[in-house]
Amino acid sequence: MKLFKSYTFTCTWWQISIFKLALLAIGAAIGAYWYSFFGANLAALIVVGVAAGAYIAYVFFKQCNRKL
Numbered sequence: 001m002k003l004f005k006s007y008t009f010t011c012t013w014w015q016i017s018i019f020k021l022a023l024l025a026i027g028a029a030i031g032a033y034w035y036s037f038f039g040a041n042l043a044a045l046i047v048v049g050v051a052a053g054a055y056i057a058y059v060f061f062k063q064c065n066r067k068l
Contacts, residue, residue, distance in 0.1 A: 031038055
């Protein structure tokens, strides 16, 4: 079983936006519910979020430049 396989969304841009909105809402709900746990680790979570966002941006722009 290949755990991390490539996948391409075949949806429209607004369906992907709804998916991202759902993930944001879930993250906000978890953060609000477990505030005392995540509050102590806030700096680490911010670093992980920025690093993950930078990686996704790198991959996105790398793919966009290949298609141009």
